[in-house]
Amino acid sequence: MDYPFDAIVVGAGGAGLWAALELAREGVNTAVLTKLYPTRSHTGTAQGGVCAALGNLEEDHWEWHMFDTVKGGDYLVDQDAAEVLAREAIETVIELEHMGLPFNRTPDGKIDQRRFGGHTSNYGEAPVRRACFAADRTGHMILQTLYQQCIKHGVKFFDEFGVVDLLFEGGEPDAGGRAAGVVAQRLADGQLHTFRAKAVLLATGGFGRMFRITSNAHSLTGDGVALCYRHGIPLQDMEFFQFHPTGIVGIGILLSEAARGEGGTLLNDLGERFMERYAPKLMELAPRDMVSRAMYQEIRAGRGIGGKDYLYLDVRHLGRKVIEEKLPDITDFARIYQGVEPLTEPIPVQPTAHYAMGGIPTNVSAEVTRDEKSTVVPGLFAAGECACVSVHGANRLGTNSLVDLLVFGRRAGRQMARYAGGVERPRPIPDAVEAVRAELEAIRTRPSSGESAAAIRTDLQDVMMDKVGVYRDGKMLTAALARVRELEARHDRISITDCGSVFNTELIEARELGYLLDIAHATVSGALARTESRGAHSREDYPERDDKKWLKHTLAYRGTDGPTLRYKDVSITRFEPKPRTY
């Protein structure tokens, strides 16, 4: 089938839903395509909060939020974008409340706020209450609320439609082509459909599934990111991937920073609050990259619990009331998945792969850009975790992703409506589905003696975890690069046993693995080239930040023989780079 629309939103997490809502309000004929039912999107798992300088409990200003974001990102943040984020955070959070989001309340009925890592008053003085929250299910409430509003406004959803290709008119993006739609597979029957539109938004979320231990959903395989890459759009700053300090040991399920925001502490085998030595002012509420590194150092020095590779998160002293009212979900996770009782026992934790700072390059209007001069690809937009605008630079602060979804999801919707009002709908593209049909058929019909997707995926996750994790060096990265190439070659020989068309999840997983491999390749290449340590990218062979050489964004272009790297300037408006201490 060929479906003509004016706008298409790919992904129904926070970013996609808010964009769709704006488009509906503007009366633009829009379709939302999502490979999961909207309420299954990973935004629903976000726990801790969404930051906005409301100042409901103590003095706060958007300028302070902007500063914290820039410093937290180790100065790789584009400051024009950070300013937009910090300013518009306030109005978007208020708007969410108007939409009905059940925020926790202060005694005088306002939105309640809590502390979170790296968010400070007066440019770094002390932790500030900036994170607005709904218990520890803030993301769940954001996802539900936005979906509810989309229903109210009659947004059209194509649930369980997986986008497998992007369409352009007038050539590929590097030849000046404009977005013309997408090809999607209906999972229920395997059929391919084209969705034609003037404006296309990618809001497909993150890709933590390239690591073994991750807080990310099984479905987070970077589809939109990889599809852009395959169409010649560069990927920006892929070497910056955040490891969150407190994952459940072995499986990576997240225990929110809210636990520390409410006063939880981190302890080593000797029972010491070891963060004292690494970030005396902010302690456990230092940014995540620093806390994760501190944990690794403790473990290496033999001070992991019982000499093993994990530490303790302790919330016992917070008391039953705080634990049960403000941290109910993570208490439950510790009980179910670890068999630990947080009221009476410390919880074993270790860093878990959590958030992609890098992604599809965009400007502050969420338009995708394709080179060092930020040339716009007409009609193509990206927002949310798959995009890199870049407000998180080299390291994202807690609660800043949800803000990013709201602010730039909203901007994307508005800009798409403006753009769609001024251009003609692309004409039908003959044979639009043929390229991707051939790729899928090749996998489906290959004799079953080929490589297994599950085995390649495990190998990829191992190599990324062990060699491209919290600490890296040239030797590890070189080895990782060779390994990824090997896995790519194996992926070309993949075969499956399911020949059917109804919910062929084996075929889908094989394709998703291909996306992860592309993304891993760009990540390792960027990391190997960047001979400095900044934010989440920590090179043991280059332990210092090097602003002279490396205060710039990486752009990785897909080539036949691996990525080609180019670089783009960082926008610096208010805050000159300074050493980063807390």
Added chain:
Amino acid sequence: MNVDLRILRYDPERDKAPHWETYAVAADPMDRVLDLLIKVKAENDGSLSFRRSCGHGICGSDAMLINSRNRLACRIRVDQLGKKISVAPLPGLPVVKDLIVEMSGFFGKYRSVKPYLINDQPEPERERLQTQKDRARYDDTTKCILCAACTSACPSFWARPEYVGPAAIVQAHRFIFDSRDEGAAERLEILADENGVWRCRTIFNCVDACPRGINITRAILEVSSAIVGRRG
């Protein structure tokens, strides 16, 4: 330990009817059923199909019938189930393939109760105020993840598929008891219908099934009382 994992399999393109297959799986007592399904898919039969996403009980993808009770596969551990585990699709909903059921009817009912804030007053500049007590009034029902475990465990729903079902009532409750909402009358009218709350026979299967620990029966009773109160 070794687990005998029985799965009700069905491929509409190959099978006339669902049939059981048993797989011997090496498992850790802390493994979740979802881990076992993933293992079978990787090692025994790649065509085994099921929905999953978050892997920790928040997205609502993988509700299924596990040892005769509706559970999320990612939230129930092997040590809670023993060495013989049987897994089948959610009851009462059409099976599409293996453990995947048709969900559009379920979401249609959700939509039918107007699951969004209704308030036509001009919006204030800042947030609307709400007391902590008013906020607590509907806290329980905000936790719902639309997994369908409750509705598909309900004998009243099996007997009468038109019944709107516990999940939709939970969602309606979330708004009816929100002090900021003004749509209670419209929703109560919908739920007073012959396929609304009166179908509930307080069998409590829903409460047993709910992975979010929501007191669903209480929510349904509160909605019923509100309907009666309005008529009163």
